[in-house]
Amino acid sequence: MSKYVIGIDVGGTTTKFGVVDKNGHILEQDRIPTNQHEVAEEFIEDLYAKVGPMIERAGGTQNIEGIGMGAPNANFYTGNIEYAPNLKWKGIIHMADLMERRFNLTTKLTNDANAAAVGEQIYGCAKEMNDFITITLGTGVGSGIVVNGRIVLGHDGFAGELGHTIIRPGGRLHKGTGMKGSLEAYASATGVRETAIELLTEHPERESLLRNYTINELTSESVYDCAMKGDSIANEIFEFTGQILGESLANFIMFSSPEAIVLFGGLTKAGPLLLNPTRKHMEANLLPIFQNKVKLLFSELKEADAAILGASALIWKLKD
Amino acid sequence: MSKYVIGIDVGGTTTKFGVVDKNGHILEQDRIPTNQHEVAEEFIEDLYAKVGPMIERAGGTQNIEGIGMGAPNANFYTGNIEYAPNLKWKGIIHMADLMERRFNLTTKLTNDANAAAVGEQIYGCAKEMNDFITITLGTGVGSGIVVNGRIVLGHDGFAGELGHTIIRPGGRLHKGTGMKGSLEAYASATGVRETAIELLTEHPERESLLRNYTINELTSESVYDCAMKGDSIANEIFEFTGQILGESLANFIMFSSPEAIVLFGGLTKAGPLLLNPTRKHMEANLLPIFQNKVKLLFSELKEADAAILGASALIWKLKD
Numbered sequence: 001m002s003k004y005v006i007g008i009d010v011g012g013t014t015t016k017f018g019v020v021d022k023n024g025h026i027l028e029q030d031r032i033p034t035n036q037h038e039v040a041e042e043f044i045e046d047l048y049a050k051v052g053p054m055i056e057r058a059g060g061t062q063n064i065e066g067i068g069m070g071a072p073n074a075n076f077y078t079g080n081i082e083y084a085p086n087l088k089w090k091g092i093i094h095m096a097d098l099m100e101r102r103f104n105l106t107t108k109l110t111n112d113a114n115a116a117a118v119g120e121q122i123y124g125c126a127k128e129m130n131d132f133i134t135i136t137l138g139t140g141v142g143s144g145i146v147v148n149g150r151i152v153l154g155h156d157g158f159a160g161e162l163g164h165t166i167i168r169p170g171g172r173l174h175k176g177t178g179m180k181g182s183l184e185a186y187a188s189a190t191g192v193r194e195t196a197i198e199l200l201t202e203h204p205e206r207e208s209l210l211r212n213y214t215i216n217e218l219t220s221e222s223v224y225d226c227a228m229k230g231d232s233i234a235n236e237i238f239e240f241t242g243q244i245l246g247e248s249l250a251n252f253i254m255f256s257s258p259e260a261i262v263l264f265g266g267l268t269k270a271g272p273l274l275l276n277p278t279r280k281h282m283e284a285n286l287l288p289i290f291q292n293k294v295k296l297l298f299s300e301l302k303e304a305d306a307a308i309l310g311a312s313a314l315i316w317k318l319k320d
Numbered sequence: 321m322s323k324y325v326i327g328i329d330v331g332g333t334t335t336k337f338g339v340v341d342k343n344g345h346i347l348e349q350d351r352i353p354t355n356q357h358e359v360a361e362e363f364i365e366d367l368y369a370k371v372g373p374m375i376e377r378a379g380g381t382q383n384i385e386g387i388g389m390g391a392p393n394a395n396f397y398t399g400n401i402e403y404a405p406n407l408k409w410k411g412i413i414h415m416a417d418l419m420e421r422r423f424n425l426t427t428k429l430t431n432d433a434n435a436a437a438v439g440e441q442i443y444g445c446a447k448e449m450n451d452f453i454t455i456t457l458g459t460g461v462g463s464g465i466v467v468n469g470r471i472v473l474g475h476d477g478f479a480g481e482l483g484h485t486i487i488r489p490g491g492r493l494h495k496g497t498g499m500k501g502s503l504e505a506y507a508s509a510t511g512v513r514e515t516a517i518e519l520l521t522e523h524p525e526r527e528s529l530l531r532n533y534t535i536n537e538l539t540s541e542s543v544y545d546c547a548m549k550g551d552s553i554a555n556e557i558f559e560f561t562g563q564i565l566g567e568s569l570a571n572f573i574m575f576s577s578p579e580a581i582v583l584f585g586g587l588t589k590a591g592p593l594l595l596n597p598t599r600k601h602m603e604a605n606l607l608p609i610f611q612n613k614v615k616l617l618f619s620e621l622k623e624a625d626a627a628i629l630g631a632s633a634l635i636w637k638l639k640d
Contacts, residue, residue: 083609130475147467148472152468152576153577154576155449155451155577155578156577157577158577158610159451159575159577164607165571166570168489169487247489250485251486251571254481254482254485255479255481255482255572255575256480256575257473257475257477257479258475287481287497287499288403289402290478
């Protein structure tokens with residue numbers, strides 16, 4: 001058995017990758033932008049330009065067991081990325097095949113959020129839990145679900161798209177999917193920005209520090225900065241985001257009754273500003289039998305690490 | 321090993337029970353009303369009066385392996401029924417203990433809808449499926465979820481309460497739970513009746529055959545009868561019920577990506593009147609990767625049989 005695995009996390013904006021050993025140590029890591037090219041093959045070339053030298057420094061491909069890869073809408077059973085709304089490559093991409101051909105290494109693919117869930121299970125705060133859900137609050141909203149100790153893949157490998165569940169039927173349009181009122185339309189970095197624009201536009205009479213930003217500068221980070229300074233619209237944005245997220249989490253809990261829900265991704269930097277309203281609305285929408293017993297946690301892993309480690313675990317787990 | 325098992329299905333209105341052999345044949349069966357008593361012990365006495373003689377006819381307790389019981393809010397791990405909104409017995413009922421004491425037979429308990437799902441898996445249209453969901457559309461809305469071949473119980477045994485997930489936040493009040501906008505508030509026999517009353521009250525100008533019924537006669541059955549006669553309000557009621565159900569099913573599919581959703585219970589008697597709008601709105605709310613591949617089925621088992629067989633399987637399965 002070889003010493004190392006390459007873990008690759010393909011995010012909506014950034015792709016992170018690293019060389020991982022059996023103990024979950026990342027020897028080195030780097031990143032490239034995800035959506036620079038219309039064609040997946042060119043993305044793989046960018047990746048090869050960075051990962052190739054890493055493999056050489058690790059002693060060449062004979063020291064690498066394989067490549068584990070997490071990506072949006074990726075399918076473990078087929079090795080394909082299929083119709084990912086947040087990626088430029090449209091239709092069905094035979095990612096595992098393309099990677100194997102370029103790198104000459106076994107490649108296993110899964111949903112990026114599933115990979116992160118495996119990372120939490122092996123290295124993070126879901127250690128020794130058999131039933132938990134991870135929710136990534138980034139550019140989009142991803143999810144990985146573990147039931148009876150195993151990732152839920154579903155009959156076709158596509159299970160766990162909780163970001164696209166509808167929580168406000170007929171509500172806000174999600175431009176990537178054309179669906180209305182999905183969790184991701186609200187509880188993502190993009191969603192926070194849209195809520196900000198909506199509130200500022202609908203209430204021209206209300207003063208807000210957010211009015212000092214240009215429309216391009218209005219991001220979840222600037223909303224956070226203003227909320228911390230006591231801005232009432234900025235606080236209302238997180239209250240609303242937490243309400244939508246909390247209502248959705250309540251629904252997920254009544255589905256699989258997890259021991260914990262682990263949140264990670266950029267939005268979690270908002271800390272209690274997001275966590276408090278989320279918990280409040282989650283509890284308020286649960287049947288009594290579920291109340292006050294589901295742990296709502298922030299991941300303790302660095303985001304990049306969790307994704308890379310989780311992706312790498314796809315290979316290690318197959319060797320168990 | 322004994323020859324028979326007692327299968328008992330405790331429904332919101334009626335409790336059905338029977339003697340079942342290893343091949344899933346029901347030797348005899350009967351039923352009693354569920355909610356005649358404030359105290360669970362008196363219900364158990366009613367049950368004993370009917371089941372006791374059945375056991376005698378089957379050759380006495382030495383021929384009975386145990387009692388499998390499905391009930392709302394029942395917990396496989398603890399043997400308790402906890403805070404069931406549709407039952408008269410409030411708080412925590414130690415049902416398995418009470419049953420074992422009265423019958424002197426091992427008793428295993430699970431959610432009634434989980435029991436029905438096991439029935440479908442062993443004897444029904446979900447044979448050989450590893451990933452499916454059953455939805456009971458009766459007085460309430462129950463659900464049983466199978467992932468990777470196993471019933472989803474969650475960390476505490478309470479998973480699978482899909483009828484209480486919120487599909488219209490801030491929507492119709494569910495009197496039993498105090499929650500607003502849950503699936504059960506709409507897509508149950510009770511919900512259909514409420515939709516009828518709402519539509520008839522809000523549109524006094526619209527003619528409808530439903531106006532010939534007294535308020536007590538307005539049931540899902542009378543709505544069905546009128547819809548079959550072409551009544552436009554009655555048809556609208558099923559269209560709306562199917563919309564709510566379809567939107568909810570889309571959300572469940574994006575959670576666990578089941579091969580099939582199996583519907584059963586009283587409301588399914590409406591057939592295509594319910595199934596067509598349900599399928600339409602289900603597909604319309606799915607990401608493309610999930611569209612046109614999830615089977616939407618009506619159970620082929622007689623409702624009473626599925627529940628009794630499923631409950632009995634709790635005992636047989638433990639002997640596997």
